[in-house]
Amino acid sequence: MAQFRKFKTTQNDEQQQNLIPPPPKELKKPGYKGRRNQAQPTVAFPEIQREALPEVTKNFESSILKGSSTPRRAATTSKTPNQEEKHTGAYILSTQSNQLTKFEQTEILQYQRVSYWGQNATKKYNISDTNFGYDDNRGDYLGVLKDHIAYRYETQSILGQGSFGKVFKAFDHQNNCFVALKIVRNKKRFHRQGLVEVRLLETLRKNDPDDISCVLKLTHSFYFRSHLCIVTDMLSINLYELLVRFNLKGLKLNYVKHIAVQCLNSLCYSHNLNIIHADIKPENILLVKENSTHIRVIDWGSGAFVNQTIYTYIQSRFYRAPEVILGMPYSIEIDVWSMGCVFAELLTGMPIFPGEDEHDQLGKICEFLNMPPNHMIQKASRAGEFFQSGKLRSKHRPNSKSIQQHLKGQPADFIDLICQMLVWDPKQRATPHQLMKHPFVVNNEYSIQMVGQLGQGAVTEADKAKIKEPETENKFQAEEMGFKKPKSGTGSQLGTSSVQLPDLKKI
Template sequence: MQTAVQTLPAHLMPSYQRPSLSSVVNRNSTMLPTPPVGARKRKRAHQYTVSYSEVQEVDTDGRLREIIVIEDTPPPPTASPATSSRTNGYSASYQPPAYSAPIRTRARAAMEAQADSSGSLSTALPIPAPKKRKRELDEAPPPTKKGFPPAQASTNHATWTNGSTATSATTPKQQVSCDDKEGHYIVTPDDIIYKRYRTVRLLGQGTFGKVVEAVDIETNKRVAIKIIRAIQKYREASRIEVRVLQKLKERDPSNRHKCIHLLNWFDYRNHICLVSELLGMCVYDFLKENDFAPFPRDHIQSFAQQLLGSVAFLHDLHIIHTDLKPENILLVRNDFRTVTVPTPGKRHGHRTKRILDSTDIRLIDFGSATFEDEYHSAVVATRHYRAPEIILGLGWSYPCDAYSLGCILVEFYTGMALFQTHDNLEHLAMMEMVMGKMPENVAREAVNHKPEFFKEGPKLNWPSPKTTKQSRKDVRATRSLQEIIPQTDMINVHFLDLVRKLLMFDPKQRITVRDALRHPYFSQTIPPEL
């Protein structure tokens, strides 16, 4: 399988403009607390399913290429920070949102859809609920069911185009299927993989495979193994991830840039397996277990500096991650302390909140990473973190990673994803509410690619005759960045300026991640708030 392509405009190549940083308000302003961001429940109550499909695109050479598409999944029934109002006088960086009903998170949204297709044995480990936010193509054709190749017989070698060789540990006695009907490897406790790794527990499952915790029998150390599904298109897709991970380790052996390190990889019973260091939970799971309470502002600054450094390192190697999101950021350690904070909206009310002992993180999941000079599929990035140029069909390059980072930093500040939508036109309308009107030069170019999104020339066609009352209400309730991040002190002034530059509509004007590392925000000393 090869990745499909969309011709890239010249202005999105590595030479895109790098705006200089503007000066901001003087640093002697009095530091004031930031009002919190409240939350309201979404009123949509639709039934959704999670599925994947294949689509084909024609590249610039006229060749037909197949790409894997993960279809859209619904947002959690909680408000985004852009549609939440402020309450009381507490700091948004440490006050969790209040809920009047149990939280239905993104991680639960597809549980029912996965239940019927698990196909695992009674002895298999329980499967954690899959993450809800997935990359998707909004108008993909219905998914097709295809079988997966039979398990490979006896020891053989699969040589990939990058020159590496994966050795299969399969023997004739292992012909009995070890997979469920979807091609996922059935994980059982104390299973021995590749005659070296003893499984401990299942850590997670996604469209491309499973991740298990295991003990390396040779070193007695615990590792994480990503087991790719035994379906040829996923096996082929995994070779790009191996290439990227090998290059990252080669260029950064001491891991100064905080990307996951590949320890080993091999082909086992028709499953490509990637072995890496065992880390803590993902940042999204920590947010969920902490009732979506925002991170302290000093933690946000630490996260921002590490993430920008990791992505700048990727861009220096001409690699675009394309799927940056809290699920793909792992904590090195899960240790935390518990503190008591006031409850918004309740007089004399208090609640507990978890504060991390360490903000050390690692960037993971390079399965969608793309080399700048190789084929680019038309749609990339998980919906909530997708840049406008991707939605508008203008092509994409390094700036799409910068935009995703801007969305992530706002989510760290509020506890909620910035954009809660799964409709392209509604998403663009919300972007205009948050970031300001779409620049005319971007709109005029986009009209040629997505005329259905516009009317009367470069004006966004929203609301359209088909726009629902709920959609109109949601967009009207969307708040601007200035309202989400009020400029109550110099820390917020600089943070708002950085986020605004990362979320510029025009990718030519968007700040690069390398320049963002030199932003005045990182020269601020932010004292611990709790």
């Protein structure tokens, strides 16, 4: 202890006591508390090093120009980062680490560009839970409002959610705009179908460079925390929500005409590409802006290319084509049937065939269209469920109603258009191209650019083969029980949705 006290005394004290300083090899740095009592190999006295450092820093810039051998690390400490460097994950980590979770402090380094890191969010994730606390037991991404998605998007609100996952309204901090961001459930089945949706959306986008087809526009897609994410344009309310605003009493005829022509335009384009939507309904047709009549057809998650149809249970019940109900092969004609049901509903405010189950659904169709042709019944795999000895098993009275009576007071050309769409035999049903030549469409007074043959022949069998088909599943969509419409807001930009997708961290 006495020896230690002598070492801590000042140089003047040592001189006064006539003590001989210890040899340099046993000198300690001031304040050094390690076990080894050795000086730095290149510096004899610590005071010299402290005096030299400020001079090196001050003259650093000129010494570099003169080819000085000053270590490069000293050079970078005084460099001011440019704007691009300030958006790197490493820079954000070094300056804003207190705003990142422990998981994010590692994750952020993988991103070349960081536009937003959730600095405005209250992050409450339990890292020990499913997928580091970011998923619930269903595989849905939990998300926190104001948090980031892929260090670029800020979640603002939930537009809707369903069996496929969630759709967020998000702000793109890189492009300064709002988008709809769909996060598919972290389950194999939904992920697989999501990849199909991405391929369909990419096909629809690349063949419509002028954006005249009235279909949902894909911005891009990527993976984030094991979830497939699909980014599309931010749109307004869907047609069902619009009907609710009019108390489910139908829309004005001129409004319906404008919407109907655009819907047929969209249908014609997708069929040019041999793409089946397979879930046409008011909830999947959205206004571009709330006070506009311009629409987009969304939710291509149930879709497929022609000859790649694999599901036997598709379409929402009210809009389900009879060939699907009867278990027959189906193709693009099912979209024409669904769209005809939508047009009738826009005029009256209520579904024309509001079946409580499939038996009731088919019975209601028979009330308007009489019995299906015998050749359809003979080829239907499910005919025995609905018919017995050529008669309906249900108590519905075939041919007891008519479309003309149901739409009484509406223009004759519009009623005729709907009648050509709601035909039992899909081979006798009007095609999208035939409908585009119907007097109702030809005589419309709206300046809408028609797609015509846009995209026709663009998709080859080789293109279709790029999609790996999911395993066959008899029940793809949950059966709706009874005449119940979704709550307001449900269905807005909802969809399910290959391709090797780019990781956003590399964009």
